[in-house]
Amino acid sequence: MTRQGRAPFYVGYLKTPRALLAFLAIVVGGVLGVSAVLAVTLVVAQDDWGDAGFQWGDGYQTRTGILKVEPYPVLFLPPDAAYPQGRAIPLSGEGKRGVRDKAADLDGKPVDIGGFLLRAGDRDMLQVGGEVDLRPARDRSALAGFSGPSSEAVGKRTLRGEIVDSKCYLGAMRPGEGKTHKLCANLCLIGGIPPMFVVYRADGPPEVLLLADLQGGPVTDALLDDTARYVELSGTVERRADLLVFRVDPATLKHL
């Protein structure tokens, strides 16, 4: 036992001894300093999640094209100089909702679509809503006889990547992928947002494929437990305009 008769004794409801005050000031200053360094480190050290986002700056957009409902609603634009294969724009509703209900009667038909764009890399998505929303096309002349894309088989593939909800991944949230976002991804998918498979590549931006089941229909329910993880899936890939569609057999899914 050391002699401590002269050490300052602290009682909360009495005046704090001077010697202790100096010590406590150092402790408080130290903790505040470490807190500041911690806050800066944790912000600066975050991964780069890319620059996907809503294109609010472009304003309200309208497009006219052919609507395909399966596996998930996608608008196809006729080929032009910039997109000789034609262009595919997956569709989402507002919030965590898809547009399958609105689209059901217009499958394969020319439609006008209005809303706001989301973009990641060169992949666009349209959040349908507002004045034009989703309606039969009023003026088909721009389509110049275009009646929708042909499907071109790419072949059987086994791919590794992450199942994401396309809306968040393409810019509604950042990050719109990964475990912390899994809760949100599942809500979006349950709400009808098209699921996509993101294949990360060492040599360039990730490849993004629209998911479907082997028959080419929606596959959401079978994949909900496996979103936001690194997984392997097997199936066949086909190209529709500039969009790759990955028809998968959920039974082939493997966690990596």
Added chain:
Amino acid sequence: MSVRYRPVQWNRSKVVYDTCLGVGVALYLLIYLRWAPGLVEPPLIGGAELRMRAFGTCAFWMLTLILCIGPLARLDRRFLPVLYNRRHFGVLTFFVAVAHLYTVLGWYTAFSPIDPWVALLGSNTDLSFLGFPFEWLGIAALTVLFAMAATSHDFWLAFLTPPVWKRLHMLVYAAYGLVVMHVTLGVLQAEASLAYGAMIGISLAVVAGLHVVAGRVEARRDTAPVSDADGWVQVARIDELEDGVGRTVTLPGGERAAVFRHGDKISALSNACAHQNGPLGEGRILDGCVTCPWHGFQYDPETGRAPAPFTEKVATYRLRRDGDRLLIDPRALPPGTRTEPVRLAEAVS
């Protein structure tokens, strides 16, 4: 010490303590949300995601600090003032954790026709280890923090009795474990950056390390008691006792007694304060009363009773002298029993 229960018995120390807490939390959040993002080349993560992380990491850092206070105060008594108002620290941590939850509810579970709470608890059902719904772990930790914050007041301490209250509040270790797993199966699975993993690792190492060191040091202080033939235990040589300063003795049953010299008299009480089991043996005599080092509850050294109007009382022990040795009877007397002090004058004579 209180005769009546008031929301908070404010005093200067508590005001200063809470001001430091408030400044600390505000500083951390301001830096995280306003200043540090400016140091990063755009694009940064989204605003709501940034707020989730700001509140989450802030609560984790606060919980780490709270768990360090106990062992630090045992190792160095100068940390006792930090322990004094630790409850307010805990309550504030709970509120910061609630802010974290509400940011999640206002973003990840928003914009959906599904009820946010149903979504939070039900939309991830992957029970594999790495896919585990880490949200559940966070909610469980928050529930513990809520129970602690809600019962932090002295009213609940008296209502639940100190042993039950203490056991309830030991759950803070369970909460910490849950939070560590919440972070490990959550953001560590998404974020490749080493900083988040390092934060968890350092926190665990410091919290566990301090507890081990403090435990060792205390075990060394608990020297095995030396008993006389009739079972009485040797406390010290009488001339070793400092006036007004406590001394802790470990008794054969593992109990501890606090022995005090007050003027020319020597008395012994239970070492466990009736308030929150604070170590009375590390206290002092102030105004003729044994004063607890944790929150300053006071007891008459000869009776173990708090001075009127307070009603707390602790057990007392009988002492006797044998030449220049002081001996204690390890059988505690019922709380509040008056004992005859050993007189220094006759002892030395």
